[in-house]
Amino acid sequence: MELIRLSERVWYSMFEEERDRPCLGYIKGDRWSLAVDAGHSAAHVREFYEALEKEGLPLPALTAITHWHWDHAFGMHSIAGLSAANVRTNQYLMDFADLVRTEGVQKFFDLDPSIRKEYASGEPVVIVPADIVFDDRLDLDLGGVTAQLSTCISPHTDDSTLVFVPEEKVLFVGDSIGGVFPSWEKDPEKAEALLRTLMAYDAEQILHGHGLAFSREELPGILADEA
Numbered sequence: 001m002e003l004i005r006l007s008e009r010v011w012y013s014m015f016e017e018e019r020d021r022p023c024l025g026y027i028k029g030d031r032w033s034l035a036v037d038a039g040h041s042a043a044h045v046r047e048f049y050e051a052l053e054k055e056g057l058p059l060p061a062l063t064a065i066t067h068w069h070w071d072h073a074f075g076m077h078s079i080a081g082l083s084a085a086n087v088r089t090n091q092y093l094m095d096f097a098d099l100v101r102t103e104g105v106q107k108f109f110d111l112d113p114s115i116r117k118e119y120a121s122g123e124p125v126v127i128v129p130a131d132i133v134f135d136d137r138l139d140l141d142l143g144g145v146t147a148q149l150s151t152c153i154s155p156h157t158d159d160s161t162l163v164f165v166p167e168e169k170v171l172f173v174g175d176s177i178g179g180v181f182p183s184w185e186k187d188p189e190k191a192e193a194l195l196r197t198l199m200a201y202d203a204e205q206i207l208h209g210h211g212l213a214f215s216r217e218e219l220p221g222i223l224a225d226e227a
């Protein structure tokens with residue numbers, strides 16, 4: 001797995017289309033490190049941690065979840081340290097865990113072919129709640145660098161969390177700039193509200209779940225096009 005350095009203290013792993021694996025973010029503090037999103041499965045987490053170890057980076061003490069979608073959250077059961085999610089994300093995770101328990105894992109696999117590919121080895125699907133649940137905002141001090149977790153209106157889901165690292169001017173937006181799964185339709189009012197929210201950040205680099213980092217200036221065009 002390829003790890004890309006965005007700034008002095010921020011890295012991310014490359015996304016993959018085949019198994020719908022999103023980019024996973026990493027912020028290195030002096031005292032502890034934060035990951036952004038847990039990934040699609042335990043295998044995804046393992047590969048991310050191997051890439052971190054290869055770079056000599058400590059494993060994250062906390063993993064922030066940008067939204068409940070499987071490809072971002074279903075690796076949570078195998079992360080190092082703790083996880084943090086907003087209250088809606090946590091509820092969606094629990095609801096989906098109930099659905100899988102009562103109706104079977106096939107219900108999950110049928111959502112998208114990329115999910116069957118991710119779990120082709122027969123690894124179990126394990127869905128767990130977050131260790132730390134917050135309402136609207138959670139501020140973190142990693143030592144020498146901070147991270148601000150904030151919920152926002154998004155055309156993708158109604159449980160989006162943004163992660164901003166002000167010292168590095170890096171903003172992780174998860175899939176918030178996309179449309180709704182699986183039609184990818186985008187509510188224009190929600191997209192407009194999100195654009196206003198994102199433009200208010202003093203961010204130089206913006207990273208979304210399934211693409212390369214881009215600049216604040218590119219944001220309006222990307223939000224208009226991004227499926």
Ligand SMILES: [Zn+2]
Nearest residue numbers: 067069156175
């Ligand atoms: Zn998503």
